[in-house]
Amino acid sequence: MxxxxxxxxxxxxxxxxxxxxxxxxxxxxxxxxxxxxxxxxxxxxxxxxxxxxIKSLAKVCRLSAIEWSPGNGLRIGALSTLTAVCESLLIQEKFPVLARAVATIAGPLQRNMGTLGGNLCLETRCHWYNQSEFWRKSLGGCLKLQVSDALAGKEGPVCHVAPGGRRCWAAWSGDAAPALLTLDAEIEIAGPAGLRRVALAQFYRNDGMDRIALGRDELLTAVRVPPRMAGRRGNYRKLRVRNSIDYPLAGVAVSMDVDPRGVCRDARLALTAVNPAPLLVKEVGEWLIGQTASPELIERVAQQAIRTAKPLTTSGSTPVYRRDMVRVFTRRALEEAWRETAGAPV
Ligand SMILES: Cc1cc2nc3c(=O)[nH]c(=O)nc-3n(C[C@H](O)[C@H](O)[C@H](O)COP(=O)(O)OP(=O)(O)OC[C@H]3O[C@@H](n4cnc5c(N)ncnc54)[C@H](O)[C@@H]3O)c2cc1C
Structure with a gap:
């Protein structure tokens, strides 16, 4: 090693x-x-x-600042540690889904070192890829390594998850991205032409090898959440082998705006670890807006979430179980978010 x-x-x-x-x-x-x-x-x-x-830039370029203003919303520097994000009272109060998702990442040591920018740019993960060189070579390597720049051609061309295909199915396994997708976040990217802003939803490519839309000469400098998303109820549910430290095997983030009578004004739901990208389940808003909570409605949304999730073989769980947990987590996260609004019956 x-x-x-x-x-x-x-x-x-x-x-x-x-x-x-x-x-x-x-x-x-x-x-x-x-x-x-x-x-x-x-x-x-x-x-x-x-x-x-780039840690050296944390202090000099506002890259570790967490700032809020009613006009501009939330700006989190890309080098903010995960601990700073999940312990921020501002984020806990105004964007609970983000604080809750980040608090589940790894363990305290990794959260103290790890940054939000690193989390959003994480490598995709796979049971066959994230192994020692010795382990991988005994299987002849994997597709993701064969095309990576440094090792091009040195390891075998097979995707052990979907043999015969030419696509890499390594899974997106970050926890912050689904929460930020439900908050309509944008990211700030610095490159040779200056700064540009991109919707987070456009940043992920759903390709295990070519995972993010970031040039070789670019870096992520900040995450922005619009002010209209402040104060929404939000929840994050995560399946993992050990609750104290592990990457997600499946994750569901929900953010909702519910009026005092329990009528949904807006809702967003995103999944992680069950596709090569974190994904917004787009139909959720259409189905929930204008509705009050009912078990049938919530079950319908949960079934749609299952259709979006395509988990493949990995260690620690089976695809069937992970898909079913997406359904269970969707139901629980929606029920909780609805219940958190005073007076809303579920
Ligand atoms: C035991 C263990 C458990 C873990 N569990 C989880 C988990 O449950 N959930 C989870 O989401 N993660 C988990 N992680 C992964 C990791 O700790 C976090 O995702 C962390 O946020 C990564 O941030 P970092 O700053 O350490 O990134 P780095 O390791 O420094 O970088 C990660 C990737 O992002 C790129 N990168 C970093 N910053 C930028 C930037 N500003 N602009 C462009 N590219 C950038 C790097 O080049 C690299 O490709 C775990 C890690 C370990 C070791």
Missing amino acids: SMPAFRLERPRSVAGAVSILAAHGPDAMILAGGTDVVPNLQMKLFSPRVLVD
Whole structure:
């Protein structure tokens, strides 16, 4: 589990980071908290020549600030730690779905080191990919590694999840993205042409290998949530092997705006760990707006969520069980969000 050799760069500005990334292209990789990158380097999943340590930018460029204003909404710097996000009273009060989802990520050590930006740019995960070099070689490698820049052609072309196909089914396994999708979040990206903003929903590609729409010379600088999403009820439910630390095997995020009579004004639901991207279940809003809670309605939404989820083989659980837990979690998360509104009968 030794690390491959690399040069460490510590830029002093966002522009400096962008120019290092642009100069080295596929040979460079961003390092934030390192809680995903370092284990992956140790397992020789990639071997970049240059690691660009952006933690040094936390103080100088507002990259670790959490700011709120009624006009502009919430802005979270990409280098904010997961602990800072889930312990922020502002986020707990105004955006509970985000605080609750982030509080389930890994354990306290990883949350203290890991950043929100790193979480949104996480590598997709798979039972056959996230293994030691020795383990992988005994199976002839996997499709995701075969096309990765550093190891192109060095490991086998088979997807062990869906043999015969040419698609990588590694799963999106982050917890913050589904919560932020339900809050209509945008991300701020810095590149050679300056800053651009993208809807988070457009950022993910639903492709285990080419997971995010981020150029080699770009980095994520902040996450923004519009002010109209503040104060919504929200919940996050997560299936994992060990509740104290593990990645999700399935996750359901819900955010709702319910009036005092219990009538839904707006609702959003997103899934994680059951596809190569975190996904918004679009029909949910259409079905729930204008409705009061009923077991039949909630079950209908839960069935639709199952149709969207396509979990494939992984360690720790079966696809059938994970799909069924998506149904159960959808039901529970909706019931809780409705119940949290005073006076709403469920
Ligand atoms: C034991 C263990 C359990 C874990 N459990 C969970 C879990 O339950 N849920 C979960 O979601 N995660 C989990 N993780 C993964 C990880 O801890 C978190 O996702 C964390 O938020 C990653 O952030 P980081 O700053 O450490 O990212 P890094 O490891 O530094 O980077 C992760 C990826 O994002 C890229 N990146 C980082 N920052 C930026 C940026 N600003 N712009 C562009 N690209 C960037 C890196 O190049 C890399 O590809 C776990 C990790 C471990 C070791």
